[in-house]
Amino acid sequence: MSSSASSPVLLAPALLDRFASIVGEAHVLREAADIAPRLVENRGLYHGASPMVLKPATVEEVSAILKLATETGTAIVPQTGNTGLVGGQTPREGGSDIILSLERMNRIRDIDPVANVIVVDGGCILADVQRAAEQRGRLFPLSLGSEGSCRIGGNLSTNAGGTAVLAYGNIRQLCLGLEVVLPTGEIWNGLRRLKKDNTGYDLRDLFIGAEGTLGVITGAVLKLFPQPLGHQVAFAGIASVEDALTLFKNASSLCAGALTGFELMPRIGVEFTARNIEGVRDPLASPHPWYVLIDISTSDTAETAERMMTTLLEQGFEAGLVQDATIASSEAQRQALWHMRESMSDAQKPEGGSIKHDVSVPVSQIPQFMHEAEKAVMAAMPGARICAFGHMGDGNIHYNISQPVGADKAQFIGRWREMNHIVHGLVLKHEGSISAEHGIGQLKRDELAEIRPGIEIELMKRIKRSFDPAGIMNPGKVVLV
Amino acid sequence: MSSSASSPVLLAPALLDRFASIVGEAHVLREAADIAPRLVENRGLYHGASPMVLKPATVEEVSAILKLATETGTAIVPQTGNTGLVGGQTPREGGSDIILSLERMNRIRDIDPVANVIVVDGGCILADVQRAAEQRGRLFPLSLGSEGSCRIGGNLSTNAGGTAVLAYGNIRQLCLGLEVVLPTGEIWNGLRRLKKDNTGYDLRDLFIGAEGTLGVITGAVLKLFPQPLGHQVAFAGIASVEDALTLFKNASSLCAGALTGFELMPRIGVEFTARNIEGVRDPLASPHPWYVLIDISTSDTAETAERMMTTLLEQGFEAGLVQDATIASSEAQRQALWHMRESMSDAQKPEGGSIKHDVSVPVSQIPQFMHEAEKAVMAAMPGARICAFGHMGDGNIHYNISQPVGADKAQFIGRWREMNHIVHGLVLKHEGSISAEHGIGQLKRDELAEIRPGIEIELMKRIKRSFDPAGIMNPGKVVLV
Secondary structure, X not given: OOOXXXXXXXXXXXXXXXXXXXXXXXXXXXXXXXXXXXXXXXXOOXXXXXXXXXXXXXXXXXXXXXXXXXXXXXXXXXXXXXXXXXXXXXXXXOOOEEEEEOOOOOOEEEEEOOOOEEEEEOOOEHHHHHHHHHHOOEEOOOEOXXXXXXXXXHHHHOOXXXXXXXXXXXXXXXXXXXXXXXXXXXXXXXXXXXXXXXXXXXXXXXXXXXXXXXXXXXXXXXXXXXXXXXXXXXXXXXXXXXXXXXXXXXHHHHHHHHEEEEEEEEHHHHHHHHHHOOOOXXXXXXXXXXXXXXXXXXXXXXXXXXXXXXXXXXXXXHOOOOOEEEEXXXXXXXXXXXXXXXXXXXXXXXXXXXXXXXXXXXXXXXXHHHHHHHHHHHHHOOOOEEEEEEEHHHOEEEEEEEOOOOOOHHHHHOOHHHHHHHHHXXXXXXXXXXXXXXXXXXXXXXXXXXXXXXXXXXXXXXXXXXXXXXXXEOOOOOOOO | OOOOOOOOOOOOHHHHHHHHHHHOHHHEXXXXXXXXXXXXXXOOOOXXXXXXXXXXXXXXXXXXXHHHHHHHOOEEEEEOOOOOOOOOXXXXXXXXXXXXXXXXXXXXXXXXXXXXXXXXXXXXXXXXHHHHHXXXXXXXXXXXXXXXXXXXXXXXXXXXXXXXXXXXXXXXXXXXXXXXXXXXXXXEEEOOOOOOOOOOOOHHHHHOOOOOOOOEEXXXXXXXXXXXXXXXXXXXXXXXXXXXXHXXXXXXHHHHHXXXXXXXXXXXXXXXXXXXXXXXXXXXXXXXXXXXXXXXXXXXXXXXXXXXXXXXXXXXXXXXXXXXXXXXXXXXXXXXXXXXXXXXXXXXXXXXXXXXOEEEXXXXXXXXXXXXXXXXXXXXXXXXXXXXXXXXXXXXXXXXXXXXXXXXXXXXXOOHHHHHHHHHHHHHHOOOEOEOOOOOOOOOHHHHHHHOOHHHHHHHHHHHHHHOOOOOEOOOOOOOX
């Protein structure tokens, strides 16, 4: 999927010096060893090259960098936490992409717990934003596995989802306003704090999810929420995906906005975590084909959450939907249940190669999709271990396939596109999405162009050209112009 | 603000015949008397001219119309319910804009109460969509005064708000997918039903709120919700806007997503409705400076809503925030309280001229904004009767000014721009919006260009030009290219 690349410096040294002078030499990385960690991403699918990393401290410095880039036709790759899963933050292999890191722009600019807004730099680490909110008695609900290192600018550029989407939405729904530096260097101050504002085209939502191809998000106004008074987490053993779906519908009707998580996990995923993640054990006495993690948060009283969870599970037992269940009785137990779910990706690593899919289908079609995909995958690769888990309430399944026991890893990974083709084909049959929350980046760019109507790709190209006439903003990602 | 215009036919008869042949002569209006109602809007601010109204029945006919329009440089004004308040649906005065009405495209294409989605034509009347949902035990929450005649395509094109935004959001938050005919005639099928889909630029949200200047929305996938089990409505007398804000914050913390409405009304608004709207009476025994209507809906039990409302009002009485209150004890009483609020616009008509503003400020700044605006308006126009009411929880105030008793209506209306200048100046001081939910249309186009950063208007122009190269889509609205 990529070749190991050296770092040929294709840009003239004098030009590099001009870029460096904008941020000051102390905030530039030029040594290959210093740059190296920025050229790879977590999955090891892409390995790029770059002559330098620039670390601006201000919006004005970002502006000066992009202005010079447009004037000189120099490609710029914005990078925040480098946790992306589709190669969107990785420079191309040619060695002429300069990396622009927002890591020094990590200030909480303002927090107003009364108005329930926080204003942050694009380089703020997600966990720091969560913590700042918590210290003022508020909740910033975006939560995902990489929250300790991913940064808000990247979260916004990929429209990050995570485990709290069911009640709070993707980060798109959590964002009121943006500050963006355009490829030409112009600064758009759209840092509005308004819930309602119908004044022209929705530029904010155009930059959100554009993966840094239309500009650099340097600041954002985000929504805060009251911290819930009641919080209940349960873990239930379920016979089938159909039963899990019925239980989800019951939970939605009963809890509405109080249903803050509904995660589906297969038996093999629980086995992987119990075997490979320290401190994790199967919370139930005997094995079940499927599991759901149910999270309920209530604002009025703690008792409401307790009553909702008890009612949901009791009715579930009576209807034969729930085979066994445990309700966490302490914060530590709640965290332990979530830890199992959140370590399900890491738990696959010791099992050998894993071919990943981040897909969504309409929620009601999850069972049929899962059956058809299992049949097709097992026919193509007997012995494959399917660890398909995820945000059932959002229709979002991380359809991961671990290699058969004892198989050759490289050979297995070599079948990535073949497996993609099988799984994505079924996703499209059910009118689903080939990227529910991770984005397009490099990994799915060509596939997107194949599966979408021509006019859709054409409109994206027109927007890209009109915002980035010199083609310098994260070229080669999302859409080829 | 506009001149009464005749309808000079500037387009060649042969060209008009080509347009007519696409939909068939039976579905064309050419007589001045038939066209006349489509040339004016409810507020009487704009009076346009048009040689014909086309009523296509299919997406393909819309496509053929726009293709011909782009080829021949003919301006097209899309019109649905003609209930817009900023002149966005009114043709220009020159007489060369053809009106494209979606009224025949009014089918419910599909409804899936299990998946909680409904798929509708752009010409569906909002009340029909609400009714279709209700018949299947579901709720489509968008609710506004004109719901009996406004249509979904217009609701989407103006990103309609209304009275249920607090819990459910504007229609932007209620829309999963769109079908749009582009100015060139190409059809974009984006009728997706997915909650999560991170695959490229967010075209959907670009068309929503674009007021028909980027294409014609011919179909949409909308979200449905469970019908609430508990529903409580209260009407409370309040001493000040500050107290109303504190009560709102208490309600938000206590009820979270169950708080489905929090509307602020001044004494004079209650007087206007009691005097001018049949069947409305002041629900409280003695007068109060301000009133709030509180709406709580719960999904788990009816008792939860009852308990929340009782707790909120009891604590409000104890804290001295609530002077008097009544809780509706039947569906009829609930409707009566909402009827008072919803007829507050109509109630102003018998009082003479009314200068309107649809503004928003950050919620926490509503009291200060209201004080400053009252002072400035009364200084400029002694005797003015300020009827400022609206969706407090969204920061959205309809800041309407009725003429002084006995004043000359025309002279009063002649001061529209002066009053705008005063009110909008304070809105901008508080970093608010000059159009919270009604949009830009013709009414606020030039003002928007004045108050927004140049780069923002420039980006809008670039998008407009790249989507509508011939400049035929609702020209003269939102942004001048």
